Amino acid sequence: MGFSVSASAAIIFISFLIAATTLYTAWDNSYSDVRAAQEDWYSLKLSQLNTLSSLDIKKSSVRTGTNDKGEYYNLTLAIKSNGVTLYVPHWSGTYDGKLITLYSVDDDNVGFISDYTYLLPGDSVQLNVTYIPRDETQHTLNVVFGNGCWVRFNWYYNTTDNTVYVNTSRGCPTEVS
Amino acid sequence: MAAGGPASELIMFIVAIIVAGSVAGALAYVTSDIAHGINEHGELLADKLRTDFAIINDPRNIPVDTSTDPDTYTFYIKNIGKEPIAFTGDAVQVFIDGNLIPASQLSFESVEGGSITSLQPYEVGVIKVKYNLSQGQHTITIVLENGIRRKLIFHVS
Numbered sequence: 001m002g003f004s005v006s007a008s009a010a011i012i013f014i015s016f017l018i019a020a021t022t023l024y025t026a027w028d029n030s031y032s033d034v035r036a037a038q039e040d041w042y043s044l045k046l047s048q049l050n051t052l053s054s055l056d057i058k059k060s061s062v063r064t065g066t067n068d069k070g071e072y073y074n075l076t077l078a079i080k081s082n083g084v085t086l087y088v089p090h091w092s093g094t095y096d097g098k099l100i101t102l103y104s105v106d107d108d109n110v111g112f113i114s115d116y117t118y119l120l121p122g123d124s125v126q127l128n129v130t131y132i133p134r135d136e137t138q139h140t141l142n143v144v145f146g147n148g149c150w151v152r153f154n155w156y157y158n159t160t161d162n163t164v165y166v167n168t169s170r171g172c173p174t175e176v177s
Numbered sequence: 178m179a180a181g182g183p184a185s186e187l188i189m190f191i192v193a194i195i196v197a198g199s200v201a202g203a204l205a206y207v208t209s210d211i212a213h214g215i216n217e218h219g220e221l222l223a224d225k226l227r228t229d230f231a232i233i234n235d236p237r238n239i240p241v242d243t244s245t246d247p248d249t250y251t252f253y254i255k256n257i258g259k260e261p262i263a264f265t266g267d268a269v270q271v272f273i274d275g276n277l278i279p280a281s282q283l284s285f286e287s288v289e290g291g292s293i294t295s296l297q298p299y300e301v302g303v304i305k306v307k308y309n310l311s312q313g314q315h316t317i318t319i320v321l322e323n324g325i326r327r328k329l330i331f332h333v334s
Contacts, residue, residue: 004190008197015201019208026212030219037223040259044229090299092255097238099253099288099301140235146299148231148257173231173257173327 044147048172051149052083055168056124062164064134071134075164076113077153079143080124088116088125090146095129096139105130110141135159148173225323229258232319232329233301239331247282247309252317252329254304256296264296268322273308274315282307 059078064071093100095110105111105128113126129141136156144150149172157164233253240251256262263269266280286303287293296302304319310333320326 004186004193007190008193011194011197011201012204015204019204022208022212023215026215030215030222033219033223034226037226041226044257092233092253092301094233094235094238094253097235097240099303140238142233142235144231144233144255146257148229148233148255150231150233152235173229 047084047147048149050084051086051145051147051172052081053086053145053149053151053170054080054082055151055153055166056080059124059126060166064162067131069131069133072131073134073157073164074128074130075132075155076126076128077141077166078124078126079119079151081119081121083121085121086119086145088112088119092144094140094142094144102127102143132157221323224260225325227259228262228321228323228325229256230262230296230319230321230325230327231255231257232317232327234329234331236329236331237334239333241333245307247307250306250308250310252304252306252319253288253301254296254319255301256298259298261298262296263294263322264302265294269304270320271304271306272318272320273306273310275318278306278308 056078059076059080061076062073063076064073066072089103091102093102093110095108098108100108100110102111103115105113109130109132111128113128116125119125127141127143129139132139134157136159138154138156141153142150143152149170151168151170153166153168155164155166231254233255234251242249242251254262254264264285266283266285269283269285271278271283284305285293286305288301288303290303293302306317312333314330314332316328316330318326318328
């Protein structure tokens with residue numbers, strides 16, 4: 001009788017130990033996974049909070065020309081980072097509402113003037129918008145960074161004083177409830 | 178009690194082992210179930226934390242194709258998280274002004290116009306919504322399968 005009790009107690013005790021180990025392993029794995037994901041989340045939010053971009057007027061320019069379709073102007077917009085380092089190949093953009101490729105100017109008349117990789121704080125990248133009809137139509141270029149933050153340029157060509165007026169705005173995606 | 182003491186001892190031993198084994202088995206089953214739940218919940222939570230996206234349209238200039246009936250509006254979605262996003266009508270819900278758009282009125286495409294089922298990190302995908310909208314301000318809310326959602330207030334002129 002005593003041996004039976006000891007044996008059954010041993011079985012139950014060992015099964016408790018195994019159960020505790022299994023639960024601890026599962027909890028530890030999940031905790032590590034969630035902590036790693038939390039780091040990624042913090043990293044994205046910090047990146048968004050520290051993203052600050054603007055138009056670098058000194059490196060931006062306008063050139064006018066004429067082709068078979070009429071008078072046009074080419075606009076070079078320099079985007080300056082005053083915040084974190086940004087990885088340029090992850091950028092996307094829309095021009096007058098339509099999605100564009102930023103790495104090439106040939107396909108949609110919008111593109112970087114060279115192959116950029118990282119945009120360091122204080123530096124700028126230059127983006128060409130070419131063959132814009134020379135009238136007073138309002139245009140919008142929306143550049144979205146890899147972390148979802150954006151800088152938006154609205155401009156028009158003033159045919160009276162032959163000047164391009166650019167308005168810049170920026171923002172980041174926010175949670176909704 | 179002709180069998181005597183040793184036989185009853187043996188029976189008691191076997192019964193005790195069977196009872197203890199059953200308890201241990203039940204415990205193992207319950208523990209495995211709980212461990213599985215912990216793992217699943219952890220994965221879900223981690224997936225939620227790693228998933229994020231942005232609607233990158235210019236809110237004042239949403240591309241629209243008025244040659245279709247109803248009109249087709251184009252929205253651009255950028256994956257800004259660390260995990261691929263399921264990008265199908267079953268996984269993504271679209272609401273415009275609070276109204277759920279049926280999956281039959283949505284199409285999910287790559288930027289080249291091809292069909293895709295997921296968006297890799299930093300990739301942009303296209304959602305085309307067939308819906309008639311009046312002039313003025315509207316709101317689109319996009320909800321992913323894990324509940325992450327984003328809203329864009331846009332203007333139709």
